[in-house]
Amino acid sequence: MKLTLKIWRQADAQARGEMRTYQLDGVSEDMSFLEMLDVLNEQLNASGEEPVAFDSDCREGICGTCGLMINGQAHGPEVTTTCQLHMRTFSDGDEITIEPWRADAFPVVKDLIVDRGAFDRIIQQGGFISANTGSAPEANSVPVPRDKALRSFNMATCIGCGACVAACPNGSASLFMGAKITHLGELPQGQPERDTRVVNMVAQHDHEGFGGCTNIGECTAACPKEIPLDVISQLNKDLRTALKHGH
Amino acid sequence: MTSVATQTQTPALVKGSRAARTTITLKILMAVSGIVFVGFVLTHMYGNLKAFAGHDAFNEYAHHLRTFGEPMLPYEGLLWVIRVGLIAALVVHVGAAYALARRASTARTQKYAVKKNASSSISSRTMRWGGVTILVFLVWHLLNFTIVKINPAGGATNDPYNLLVDTFDLWWMTLIYLLAMVALGLHLHHGTWSALQTLGWTGTAAARKRAKTAGWVLAIVIAGGFSLVPLFVLLGVISK
Numbered sequence: 001m002k003l004t005l006k007i008w009r010q011a012d013a014q015a016r017g018e019m020r021t022y023q024l025d026g027v028s029e030d031m032s033f034l035e036m037l038d039v040l041n042e043q044l045n046a047s048g049e050e051p052v053a054f055d056s057d058c059r060e061g062i063c064g065t066c067g068l069m070i071n072g073q074a075h076g077p078e079v080t081t082t083c084q085l086h087m088r089t090f091s092d093g094d095e096i097t098i099e100p101w102r103a104d105a106f107p108v109v110k111d112l113i114v115d116r117g118a119f120d121r122i123i124q125q126g127g128f129i130s131a132n133t134g135s136a137p138e139a140n141s142v143p144v145p146r147d148k149a150l151r152s153f154n155m156a157t158c159i160g161c162g163a164c165v166a167a168c169p170n171g172s173a174s175l176f177m178g179a180k181i182t183h184l185g186e187l188p189q190g191q192p193e194r195d196t197r198v199v200n201m202v203a204q205h206d207h208e209g210f211g212g213c214t215n216i217g218e219c220t221a222a223c224p225k226e227i228p229l230d231v232i233s234q235l236n237k238d239l240r241t242a243l244k245h246g247h
Numbered sequence: 248m249t250s251v252a253t254q255t256q257t258p259a260l261v262k263g264s265r266a267a268r269t270t271i272t273l274k275i276l277m278a279v280s281g282i283v284f285v286g287f288v289l290t291h292m293y294g295n296l297k298a299f300a301g302h303d304a305f306n307e308y309a310h311h312l313r314t315f316g317e318p319m320l321p322y323e324g325l326l327w328v329i330r331v332g333l334i335a336a337l338v339v340h341v342g343a344a345y346a347l348a349r350r351a352s353t354a355r356t357q358k359y360a361v362k363k364n365a366s367s368s369i370s371s372r373t374m375r376w377g378g379v380t381i382l383v384f385l386v387w388h389l390l391n392f393t394i395v396k397i398n399p400a401g402g403a404t405n406d407p408y409n410l411l412v413d414t415f416d417l418w419w420m421t422l423i424y425l426l427a428m429v430a431l432g433l434h435l436h437h438g439t440w441s442a443l444q445t446l447g448w449t450g451t452a453a454a455r456k457r458a459k460t461a462g463w464v465l466a467i468v469i470a471g472g473f474s475l476v477p478l479f480v481l482l483g484v485i486s487k
Contacts, residue, residue, distance in 0.1 A: 006360070008360075019360055022442045046339055063359070069359060069361075069362075070362035071363070072359060072361035072362040073363050073365060075278075082335045097360055097361045099359055099360060099361070102357050102359050102388060103354060103355055104353065104354055104356050104357075104475070105354065105358055106354060121260055124260060125260060125261070125264075129334075137284065152310065167365070168353075169351070169355075169367075169372070170347075170350075170351035170354060171351065171354030171355040172351075198266075199264050199265070199269070200261070200264050202264075202266075202269040202271055203261045203265070203268070203269060204260065204261050204264075205265030205270075206268075206269055206270050207353055209353065210354055211270075211276060211347070211350050211351035211353075211354035211355075212270035212271075212273065212347040212350055212351065212477065213270075213271075213274065213445075214347075214351075214371065214441065215371070215437075215440065215441040215444045215445065216366075216367040216368070216371035216437075217366045217367055217371070218364065218365060218366060218367050220366070221365035221366035222365060228452065228455075229444070229449075229455060230449060230450050230451060230452065230454070230455055232444060233447050233448065233449040233450050233455075234442050234447065234450055235271070235447075236271055236274070236275070236444065236445050236446065237331070237446075237447025237448075237449040237450065238447075239266055239271040239275075240271075240275060240446065240447055242266045243266040243267060243272065243275075246264045247265070
């Protein structure tokens with residue numbers, strides 16, 4: 001198939017970027033979106049132009065490294081990651097606009113690559129439990145009710161790709177934080193740090209320049225792991241509880 | 248920080264964080280003050296329906312609001328207690344909204360060339376401008392019926408019932424009020440659900456559905472209930 005690609009090009013963090021248009025022929029519908037970009041880059045290499053820089057790692061939809069705004073939707077029109085989006089979703093002759101995640105907390109490094117270090121710093125502030133290293137504890141010594149284990153597991157599927165921030169009109173990372181808060185808060189091991197976790201994570205979130213949540217739900221619609229909105233309710237509840245406990 | 252020249256300055260880890268200084272606390276303040284308003288508009292709407300009972304019943308109700316609790320309370324005592332509470336809620340609600348809207352505008356200074364809305368409702372996307380619309384309407388509404396008592400038809404203003412009928416006998420006045428009720432309905436539709444979510448009461452899919460239903464119910468009952476009086480004045484059912 002033949003495509004018209006409109007891609008954000010920006011030489012480095014300081015440079016002024018712009019949208020540039022490319023024509024690409026010979027795209028197979030079996031290609032993934034990233035393979036399509038690989039083909040484009042070969043074409044650009046051949047013509048002596050700088051290839052388009054984009055992030056990717058596992059290309060299996062489990063690492064959360066790749067993330068592109070495709071025609072105004074985070075990871076494109078399917079509920080999946082960009083690497084698992086296939087060109088059969090598009091039609092011959094389509095025009096596709098490709099932009100990086102837009103959030104001041106995710107500054108553009110180059111072209112379509114953004115620095116998601118803000119997420120790492122939020123995790124550093126509370127996305128962990130404290131446990132003694134050394135001998136592993138007996139797995140069955142701490143019972144976890146099945147529904148809690150299930151909810152925890154489901155929220156742990158968040159891969160931190162940043163699609164929630166990219167899709168949110170406020171540039172909020174509430175769904176990301178909510179997933180982490182719920183994932184750890186459902187388990188007995190997550191209880192000792194429960195109050196400080198939510199306060200520190202939200203404080204870091206605000207400090208990074210993410211916006212506040214207005215509960216409109218664009219995040220959950222864009223999430224490739226289908227993290228539901230109730231994690232934001234959980235996040236708010238945990239913060240309110242911490243407030244009550246004097247944190 | 249790495250030595251890559253293209254990197255911007257990395258924000259540091261926050262120290263001494265307090266729950267009360269977070270954006271979520273601002274949201275909680277918005278939710279609580281919003282619930283105060285929901286309680287108020289619900290009572291106000293119910294009181295307005297007294298217009299269907301006729302001139303004397305409506306005016307008696309208006310007078311009773313002022314003498315409520317006498318002699319324990321002074322004249323208009325309860326009314327002023329409520330007014331002070333509502334003004335406080337307004338300051339909190341608008342202040343928090345302003346702070347959050349400012350944050351949101353600085354969170355994405357470089358806009359998307361193309362952006363689609365996948366699941367958000369019109370009401371959720373019009374919360375800010377809808378809120379401003381309601382605020383502007385509120386100023387006129389208070390000038391119209393409370394503070395100055397402006398009779399747009401030019402008649403007397405000392406009789407609450409007659410002032411109401413005179414106002415809504417003008418089709419354009421009724422139209423302005425109905426448009427304001429559309430804004431209020433949209434605001435309540437998203438605001439109700441959003442407040443419940445912000446307070447952390449929507450932890451399951453079923454609770455989320457209930458909160459969204461509550462938004463629909465309150466929007467229709469309150470905006471619809473308010474709209475009845477102007478509409479029925481214009482239709483001649485409520486008349487002097």
